[in-house]
Amino acid sequence: MILLRIVVFAIMAFLLAPIVIIILFSFHATPALTFPFTGFSWRWYAQVFTDSQLGAALVESMKIAFWTALLTLVLGTGASLAWLRLKRRGRAVIEILGITPIALPGLFLGVALLVLFAQLGISLSTVTIVIAHVLLTLPILLVAMKARLTLFDPSLEEAARDLGASQRQTFARVTLPLIAPTLISCAILALAISFDEFVLTSFVAGTETTLPMYIWSMMRRTVTPLINAISTLALLFSILVLVVAAVVGRMRRAAAVADRTKS
Amino acid sequence: MLSAGKRMGVVLATPAVFYLLVFFVAPGLLLFVYSFWTSVAFRIVPDFVLSNYIGSLTSPLFLRVTLNAITIGLSTAAIVLVLAIPVAYYLVYVAKSKLILYAILITWFSSYLVRIYAWRTLLGTNGLINTVLINLGVIDEPVKAFLFSAFAVAITLVHIYLPFAILLIVSTFSEIKQDLIDAARDLGTSFLGGFFRVIAPNAVNGLLGAFMLTFILVAGDYVTPQMLGGASGQTTGLLIADQFRKTGNWPLGAAEAFLMFLVSLAVYFGMLWLCRMTGISVKRRPLEKRRAVR
DSSP states (O other): OOHHHHHHHHHHHHHHHHHHHHHHTTTTTOOOOSSSSOHHHHHOHHHHHHHHHHHHHHHHHHHHHHHHHHHHHHHHHHHHHHHHHHHHHHHHHHHHHGGGGGGGGHHHHHHHHHHHHHHOOOOHHHHHHHHHHHHHHHHHHHHHHHHHTTTTTHHHHHHHTTTTOOHHIIIIIHHHHHHHHHHHHHHHHHHHHHHOOOOHHHHHHHOOHHHHHHHHHHHOOOOOHHHHHHHHHOOOOOOOHHHHHHOOOOHHHHHHHHHHOOO | OOHHHHHHHHHHHHHHHHIIIIIIHHHHHHHHHHHHSETTTTTEEOOOSSHHHHHHHHHHHHHHHHHHHHHHHHHHHHHHHHHHHHHHIIIIIIOHHHHHHHHHHHHHOHHHHHHHHHHHHHHTTHHHHHHHHTTTOOOOOOOOOOOOOOOHHHHHHHHHHHHHHHHHHHHHHHHSSEHHHHHHHTTTHHHHHIIIIHHHHHHHHHHHHHHHHHHHHHHOOOOHHHHHOOGGOHOOOOOOOIIIIIIIOOOHHHHHHHHHHHHHHHHHHHHHHHHHHHSOOOOOOGGSSSSOOO
């Protein structure tokens, strides 16, 4: 038992150490990435905020992440509600179609989409990047929803209908509150996934530069502590997104429960 | 005649299904068609030839990098599985630590490129690991071999794919009740016996799934080997990516992508067969459907 605990903590240390070190050295006063730590400074962060190319890449990434999350939410909500109404075969279609894309390497999806866009004469742009990203985020939403929906009791909807609620009322007051927390936290996760996606993007981005692509071009040029600062900021963003996703999930569920006990 | 509910279901599913058909199924099929075309003087010509496939399969370079990708994939997936099991076990059966769970989620969501960059700086000649080892007097000169080696690639890939594998295995273990272990322990099974004779047989399909998913994702990951592997870092993925980005021979790249896909499938069925043959995996009925012995 004690051995297990030691092993687990060692593995967790392995997972966290590189991230902690990146954060630590983003505050280093000199460009050296070695100990001893010679001093604390904000200089790399100051540089980050004056880099206009970086700013443009960041805006581009945020734009893409927003549209990806929105499209994922719309398509995913439809598919989830459909899943509840369909029987075995219909569900199987949604599951197989929806889950296969994440079991394939991003490379495969990337080149396949590139070929499609070339064949249809669609020029690569922000739009093609969003299309590609949804291919990764929609399956994740569907997987998470499936786990949630198997617990969904369709008799709740029937009960509402029996008690005289219209179809729209049933949807708004019964179905939606039950599935909304998962949908919203998945949409927020989609935001984070899109923000970080690199391999797929590199095939379907024309002249657009997203944040990961900018980091990539920096990495290839030099080892600069600037990357530490950007990484730390990106990490902060991911943590923020995770926290928001968790809080929203809990809040909405709590609200839904409270609402039900009240009326 | 469909019921109203079902008809509504079909309508609601249409956008997502249509999306996936147009942007996932169609491109996949198109890529397959492309793999039989030819590229003449940088122009892609519809054709029906097998030369892309035959050419790849008889090219020593292709075979070498594919073997490299499979080796990297299998070894990384094995290490990932071995490391993920204790963590998942701990999270499910010992302490449901929220802190550890969040730490795993954070690493999972920390940027892919950043983690590659982190290991590159850690393993470099002026990197942290070399500096520490020199200061401790373990080595006199920085070890150059840390970076740009199979070791660097493996450690980074493990770091990237471990969190996801842990989460997959946590969900597998969650379906196996604590009571089963308790019962086995009460009957005198040791701690490890409890794992190998109670949990492992029930979780084997989930574990195999986690292994295979890690394998497929790692074998297709060409960025990490490219950045950290040096001369040993060329994999099929990089070859394919270069066909599409540099060389411009898309049909050949398409054929290579499908060969890689077939190799992944072959490895998957090979593993499945191996598990069946050795008796590690048996077809089981789900726990809840098994009737109690009377």
